[in-house]
Amino acid sequence: MKKSTVLTRIAMLAFAAAIPLLTARCDDPVASNPAPSKRVFTPVVSATNAEVSAFLSAGMGGTHAKLIYVDMTAPTSSLCYLDFSENTASPAIHVIAAAKAPAVPVISPDGEWAVYASGSGPEAGSPAGSKSSVYLIKIAEDATPLLIAADSACEPRFVQHPDGAMTILYSTQAPDIAWEGHGRTMRVDVDMNGSAPVPHEPHVLWPGGAYTGGLSYDGKFLCGGGGQVAMLDLLGAKGRADTLSPNLVQSCNASISSSRKTTNTMMFLTEETSSPNLNGGKPWDEWQAILISDMAKHLVKGYMYPASFKSPLETDPKSISNVKWHHPEWSNHPYFAAATLNVDRFFKSAAGFDNTNFQERIYLLNLKDSSYLEVLRPDAIKTTGKAFDASGVYWPWLWVEVPAGFTEADGWLSPKP
Secondary structure (H helix, E strand, O other): OHHHHHHHHHHHHHOOOOOOOOOOOOHEEEEEEHOOOOOOEEEEEEOOHHHHHHHHOOOOOOOOEEEEEEEEEOOOOOEEEEEEEOOOOOOOOOOOOOOOOOOEEEEEOOOEEEEEEEEEOOOOOOOOOOOOEEEEEEEOOOOOOOOEOEEEEEEEOOOOOOOOOOOEEOOOOOOOOOOOOOOOOOEEEEHHHHHHHEEEOOEEOOOOOOOOOEEEOOOOOOEEEEEOEEEEEOOOOOOEEOOOOOOHHEEEEEEOOOOOOOOOOEEEEEEEEEEOHHHHHHHEEOEEEEEEEOOOOOOOOOOOOOOOOOOOOOOOOEEEEEEEEEEEEEEEOOEEEEEEEEEEEEEEEOOEEEEEEEHHHHHHEEEOEEEEEEEEEOOOOOOOOOOOOOOOOEEEEEEEEEOOOOOOOOOOOOOOO
């Protein structure tokens, strides 16, 4: 079935939403704390272009790749990107100056554009009644944002059209349980044939809930999550989502698979739990494992937080008290993802102890062979502060060129027996 036919059929559906679930919100420091009063650290690149190229080529990625993220280490947040294809030893950190208060950016399938949200409720788990708007922008320092949807538009995503057309998805709300009858999931086609993009009128993709995690490559599955994560089969008979959170523990950061073959899979984080097929059966703590589940609730893959840093920054005596993932996102290439590393530190002070909690680093992940590469880190360590400082490097999204003739391996996302 052609993509356009699938989307047209999906847009006509109007089933009831999922049954209510009892959950707690998956808290994000940004949602509940103010920005820092001064810069807490300066992000620096920790991988050369050659190292990134070798990492990506080992996973059948192409020679071109970009990473976009939001720098929240200063009082004013910035939309930043790295272009690993630059003819330099290491990529420069570029700032798109005209993007104001950006959040949750995503790169287009062709690697040339980005969408982001801006407002008080840009991501899943936002307080009820909060608002945000969605913008499209060229990935260039001097680019100007184009408003796609105002006020009630959250967590934008791109549809991965094989024919190269541009379609943007967004949610009208981003509450704790994004699919449970809260808001709608919208789609906007963008005409790219002229000198500037022209967005068409938005249409309802799904009326029964705001799915914030994206649409699968075949256009069949939506996913979303705040306090729980779930997946919806848009062409199925149920008309409601299946909750994929293992043991119904608190889960968040839903991100749809970009697999061309196993499209009913998604990536997310959980509170503490365990699985006999992951981490040697040993339990893990909050956000310490990035999980991939299929719609049958099989945990098919798991990626534990890095045991050590490529570029360690430590104090004497040691200050690191906890390390965990945050904001994992499946890239446009089936084998790759990006995520931040959240680091808790305790420091001795005159009052006793201070605690900082920053998203300090950004990692690239090879999902197929479970290898990691650190690409961004802090230049220095802040040795005083309060717990859950709302700062760091947030919402990374990796775009990787998919080489011509790329063929995804069979079975790499199959459940373990």
